[in-house]
Amino acid sequence: MTLASPRTKNNHNCLFTERRILLCCAPYKESIGVEAAWRTRIRDGDRLCTECVPRGACKFGVSVLAFDDAAQHMRSTILCPAAYEGGPGVAHGGWVCAALDEVLGQTVMEYHARVVTANLSVDFRLPVPVGEALTGHAWIDALDGRKVRATGELRLAASDAVLARATGLFIIIDPAHYVRHADWLAQQKVTGGTA
Numbered sequence: 001m002t003l004a005s006p007r008t009k010n011n012h013n014c015l016f017t018e019r020r021i022l023l024c025c026a027p028y029k030e031s032i033g034v035e036a037a038w039r040t041r042i043r044d045g046d047r048l049c050t051e052c053v054p055r056g057a058c059k060f061g062v063s064v065l066a067f068d069d070a071a072q073h074m075r076s077t078i079l080c081p082a083a084y085e086g087g088p089g090v091a092h093g094g095w096v097c098a099a100l101d102e103v104l105g106q107t108v109m110e111y112h113a114r115v116v117t118a119n120l121s122v123d124f125r126l127p128v129p130v131g132e133a134l135t136g137h138a139w140i141d142a143l144d145g146r147k148v149r150a151t152g153e154l155r156l157a158a159s160d161a162v163l164a165r166a167t168g169l170f171i172i173i174d175p176a177h178y179v180r181h182a183d184w185l186a187q188q189k190v191t192g193g194t195a
């Protein structure tokens with residue numbers, strides 16, 4: 001498959017910022033190994049964490065997202081950056097949790113609404129190599145009011161071996177969530193990082 005074809009553009013409202021975003025198809029499907037039916041979105045600015053927005057990329061190395069809408073299943077390409085090396089050549093467990101949080105969270109937000117993670121349970125099955133192509137998989141298990149449960153896996157792209165698995169509980173938040181937090185924090189006599 002040639003990757004040189006221009007992106008197919010669709011206007012779409014970003015769930016978080018209400019900005020118009022692009023849903024992009026085709027260019028990187030091959031890298032993620034997805035069938036043509038999967039809808040692929042390149043992460044060029046939409047639904048990134050606040051600190052990642054200026055650089056237009058996820059700091060944890062979660063890049064292309066592809067969706068099987070019928071199954072509410074997401075696949076993503078992931079590479080553990082060298083900065084998150086823990087043991088020699090392998091990822092720090094904190095990065096594994098962060099990457100799975102990202103993969104599950106993106107899936108829940110794609111199919112439901114803006115959420116925060118209330119609970120994440122991770123099984124570390126095998127060490128995760130740094131700088132090696134990985135895939136993230138996640139799917140929705142259940143929706144119950146504001147609670148969304150999802151499961152996800154981090155796999156080695158070369159063999160599809162499952163390296164880590166997580167289940168998560170995500171809570172749908174309203175637009176005032178972070179305003180309430182800022183108000184709460186203002187009452188806590190915080191010092192802005194000084195001891």
Ligand SMILES: CCCCCCCCCC(=O)SCCNC(=O)CCNC(=O)[C@H](O)C(C)(C)COP(=O)(O)OP(=O)(O)OC[C@H]1O[C@@H](n2cnc3c(N)ncnc32)[C@H](O)[C@@H]1OP(=O)(O)O
Nearest residue numbers: 016047048049101102105106116117118119145147169171
């Ligand atoms: C924008 C780009 C995003 C890219 C994707 C990244 C995804 C990553 C997402 C994250 O990592 S978010 C950061 C980590 N998470 C947090 O900081 C959340 C901190 N916790 C909270 O803000 C609040 O505790 C929370 C919003 C989760 C809940 O508070 P609320 O006051 O809104 O709800 P409430 O406490 O009434 O709980 C609602 C329901 O959830 C249940 N619940 C809440 N936390 C729970 C918990 N930990 N375990 C089990 N159940 C829980 C709770 O029992 C209740 O169930 P019922 O409706 O059946 O009564």
